[in-house]
Amino acid sequence: MSAPGTPTLGIGMVGYSFMGQAHSQAWRTAPRFFDLPLAPRMRVVAGRDGDAVRAAAERLGWDESVTSWQELIARDDVDLVDVCTPGDTHAEIAIAALQAGKHVLCEKPLANSVAEAEAMVAAAERAAARGVHAAVGFTYRRVPAIQLARRLVEQGRIGEVRHVRAQYLQDWLADPQAPLSWRLDKEKAGSGALGDIGAHVVDLAQFVTGELLTGVAGMLETFVRERPVPASFAGLSGEAGEGTGPVTVDDAAVFFGRLAGGGLATFEATRFAWGRKNAIRLEVNGTRGSLAFDFEDMNLLHFFDATDDAEVAGFRRIVVTEPEHPYGGHWWPAGHGLGYEHAFTHQVVDLVEDLAAGKQPTPSFADGLAVQRVLDAVERSSDAGGGWVDIP
Amino acid sequence: MSAPGTPTLGIGMVGYSFMGQAHSQAWRTAPRFFDLPLAPRMRVVAGRDGDAVRAAAERLGWDESVTSWQELIARDDVDLVDVCTPGDTHAEIAIAALQAGKHVLCEKPLANSVAEAEAMVAAAERAAARGVHAAVGFTYRRVPAIQLARRLVEQGRIGEVRHVRAQYLQDWLADPQAPLSWRLDKEKAGSGALGDIGAHVVDLAQFVTGELLTGVAGMLETFVRERPVPASFAGLSGEAGEGTGPVTVDDAAVFFGRLAGGGLATFEATRFAWGRKNAIRLEVNGTRGSLAFDFEDMNLLHFFDATDDAEVAGFRRIVVTEPEHPYGGHWWPAGHGLGYEHAFTHQVVDLVEDLAAGKQPTPSFADGLAVQRVLDAVERSSDAGGGWVDIP
Amino acid sequence: MSAPGTPTLGIGMVGYSFMGQAHSQAWRTAPRFFDLPLAPRMRVVAGRDGDAVRAAAERLGWDESVTSWQELIARDDVDLVDVCTPGDTHAEIAIAALQAGKHVLCEKPLANSVAEAEAMVAAAERAAARGVHAAVGFTYRRVPAIQLARRLVEQGRIGEVRHVRAQYLQDWLADPQAPLSWRLDKEKAGSGALGDIGAHVVDLAQFVTGELLTGVAGMLETFVRERPVPASFAGLSGEAGEGTGPVTVDDAAVFFGRLAGGGLATFEATRFAWGRKNAIRLEVNGTRGSLAFDFEDMNLLHFFDATDDAEVAGFRRIVVTEPEHPYGGHWWPAGHGLGYEHAFTHQVVDLVEDLAAGKQPTPSFADGLAVQRVLDAVERSSDAGGGWVDIP
């Protein structure tokens, strides 16, 4: 909560489906559990369908709704634009908002192409010179166990990184009769498993190790190339709500790469792993120890300290809910675990604190571009039949 | 969210520390994710310290604050009184509220004695005859995995219950230098590990099996009988913030009992289990299968179906986040797990739906009394040196 | 293996079913992986059925077979008698063997009654004065993870013991149609789940903590009182191989007790826990840390060190296969786990080393009697309706 007299931060959000709901919960909740230096005010949400966006505004807790993101950006009472739309609109909205002097929080992946992402970085740099800041929503960085992982790497407790193995496994497309959605349309989504979920594990690998990938080799695959068109889909793309339509993105991506420090990293992203609902797995092996995380047990971090006596060395199952832990002490007593949405609240907290301090929030658009370059290199490798592609 | 024109339900909450925070989050959040038949309005919170309760009201989202629970009960705009105070005040507040025609949600344990609990049940029955209802906050019932466990027992998928083993393990008193608090003061808290956490596993055992305990034998223990008095404690009890003071409740309780259907149940509640932060473990073995739950992995339920072919039989690790699961489809996609606080939101949802339907919400005060009788029998068994005590 | 010129130790084994097989594998295997100070010679196995015992001798690797245990004991080339028969014969055989100057390894439980066990202890003490030693086969002590647990307690890394929770869960009687066997016949087996499997967890609790139980309260239950008589059963008891026969032992036992140092211990033994095949679970919580073990993952010990920094404290999952670990370095490289039977080999190794050194092997008959007294106290408590029973 903000102390009386705290300056406000007017928020405008574009988009209100899955990500919009998660962001709204975060804006509503952050001030209840954290002392924020700026008091967020949920001013306005934008969407194309007037009735729907009005209903969303009421349900999600926004003061008003508008049917044009341009209108939202133009408002004086909006200090920050929160972009929760599909990837094909990120560049246009975010750049316009920054040019209008609004801070931006943009959902990931930053853009649908490297070129768009580069334009966004350029816009962000120009804006930063004027004290206006942009961040990209790689929210899983804000899971306490991931923050702790980063902290341990920074403390040198893992030593030099030798290996990263990162997987993002889901199963919602494993059934060939699962319907089409905008996430399977290359125009809207840019890419499939690679950009939607692979992007997360690339960002996590780079964030936790503090190292960028310098090259990759990979392969994309679309296992199911036609899927039923649901009635609800027609509104989005104009296709009829019957028959089947083409899947134009990848169902799965596998790749490996080299980290700047010389370590090897392997990646897999798929929506075809029956029984794995949202398994984000990250393992790091270094010269002094190892880390392991699985989002299916998101409140845990596993840490092997190779300096422990051999007799009692073993992966430590750390329940990351202590006051000593990242974001600890703000929620519930130890052991009373957090859920998916809390990472969004932490994202808001960190963002607001950085903005109040005049600091560049993280991950920046440049960080988002770094991920985009990896995704692009994987696509080019796959197109070329799996060969190595350097990342500039 | 409630549709336009939905009748409102004015809420007044008494107490605003740990439980008050959790309840507030639930009242704020429930209408955002569920279509409620009554629209909760967070009217007023009561506490003795005017400045503190005013600050709490703002932080927690209550319209107003008052310094007297009697005043809160007297308000016309309060339809439901949410009692979040220590156990020694439950009976007085809840009975007064019911007599004033207010619905009541009372934190557990229902009371500090069977006599108080019986008086509360009597008041609840009188109120119910007038359409005013009371419920007790055994919130862990609202964890989706626990609801699924109950559902499977009801479906007969476990068969007749042979065994329950239930443990609630914490470690916040394992350090002998951990300070005193009201939870260690028999006057305030009624009992220690038994009433605070043991009550939860007794309720879960009775809820999931659908059977009451008919008798128990048990033993209580206070391992550390003097603890440092923290400065913050003085305000509560008048003792100086220095030296040590007596622990007048149990540190740990162990007991076993018989279920109405003939099964055997074992229980343990302790705050001395180093490394176990909030480990609520429940296992049920029946004639057709078994269930296992541990709150340290609260989004999981483990189910063994003895009718599966032996070749492929095994405990199924069910990630309880599918649309088919209890409370499923209201939050996030499958695999995007929930946290501790969500059970409080579910409690509000179920309560509001029952009140709107004119139904008795569960767990009722009678359910709370059933737990209280078990706790009382354990205390009497322990006082008598561990012998068997029938539960009427 | 023994060096050339190593003195031999002639072994005679009585009984050759499940336990006889496990002991034979141990006698065969121990010299292959360990340098033993005495070279075991598998001289003779005894059983009542001449053809069967002859076949068993060949299969199990014994030089000869006899149809009388008295004959086996009388042989000059037998230095140690390994008693693998049901509990009703332990006292007679073991006492006779000790009187004949033979070392004895006797399967658990030591006897079917305290009186028998006391007579065996007396015989063992008389024998010990002449350098003849007796041990009882609580084999699970020899699982490396259990030995490591004991070592950590001895090193003070757990501090004072506050809690033990011990369970032995199986499911082979959960099906009411599972047939009768001698293990369900009180005459033969002495007791049911309590004596067969409960004995193991009582011994493990006392061994790992180094403390005896001073009293218990408990309850036994026979859920299924009649079971089908299998054809193979007739030979054992004279009953026809049809119809049903009575189960005269307990199906399950629950009890709690007090350790000599003041800690609380809970126990459960059952063959009705569907899905748990041989789940021996032991948890110990002390003032400085905790231990957890489950035989379903027998190569692991979990250790929480409360002196670790809170930021990185967590249960350590120790893979107990390093050279630094008990029995480490004799088998395979780290991580190449052991199985059930290896504990029997370790038992042979420890026994032979103690005998060669003229030391009393452990667990002694006195240790076995200590377990027997606990079982007896549980039975008396159950008979008396669950009250407390002191253990002398």
Add this chain to the structure above:
Amino acid sequence: MSAPGTPTLGIGMVGYSFMGQAHSQAWRTAPRFFDLPLAPRMRVVAGRDGDAVRAAAERLGWDESVTSWQELIARDDVDLVDVCTPGDTHAEIAIAALQAGKHVLCEKPLANSVAEAEAMVAAAERAAARGVHAAVGFTYRRVPAIQLARRLVEQGRIGEVRHVRAQYLQDWLADPQAPLSWRLDKEKAGSGALGDIGAHVVDLAQFVTGELLTGVAGMLETFVRERPVPASFAGLSGEAGEGTGPVTVDDAAVFFGRLAGGGLATFEATRFAWGRKNAIRLEVNGTRGSLAFDFEDMNLLHFFDATDDAEVAGFRRIVVTEPEHPYGGHWWPAGHGLGYEHAFTHQVVDLVEDLAAGKQPTPSFADGLAVQRVLDAVERSSDAGGGWVDIP
């Protein structure tokens, strides 16, 4: 055990270190727990150092020892040659043995090069025409959980394979001061992590899915290029037992590939994963379900059946010790788990049964060549900078 009159199978083993110990335990143990159609006789072990091989013969249970493998092959009482030497000698010994009319069991990897492996396959095919058979020791196939995995795939319970992810993680080289050994010498070992442990997971992936890899892209890495020379090493290679020497093999390998059926497979093999002792992990995702295995819990197989009702679907934790399971009923009761060495016993059992039946045992040398071709393709891909390499 073999019935009286069972024909014998004379065994000669070449090499007696780690693998020789494991194979010896298998030859000793198999007849004790399984009814074999041929009775193995442990005739002779060969090694270069006369004293050492004589001591090994006694310790490991071989009747005699010789100092020349040629002499061993020449013996009339040897029917099968068990090759347990480093990979550089496999081709010469195995081909000579086959030409001499001896069955061959050859440790993996089959050879140090594809050319050698092809020669071995040719020799095996010529021998097979004369009823003499050869098999390669990919022992992990004989872990019961792996056999069950294969059985479930064959039954169609996984459907078409979409994904395999296979990892073999160890940590014994993670310490840069870990000494040199023959396994780090390309001359002796052929390759490093790739051939030593990667070979296993390649074979497991191909065996469980029943599909061969059609192409791969990969990268090898040697993180530590100089290591201390231990005194014991001098004898092997002539180098002094001081200073450091070069590591000429890979420390780690990462690669992905395409299965014949179109699925994607990822692989990683490393000895630098601190805390992972012998973690062989295999996951398979198909159109109807998923499988997961980790050798750290070798008695378990996890199976997700996508045809289960969503309410109760979850990975089933199958304890693979039931009589219905592969190799079930021959060892101990359910839940009394097996260890590393049991897979070697199962290998002997399957081999002897196939030889007695005149069947080609598996994995054949051709299966071993198929693995070798994958390893070779990975090396070529790595040499070429990570590009795709088709496998003929």
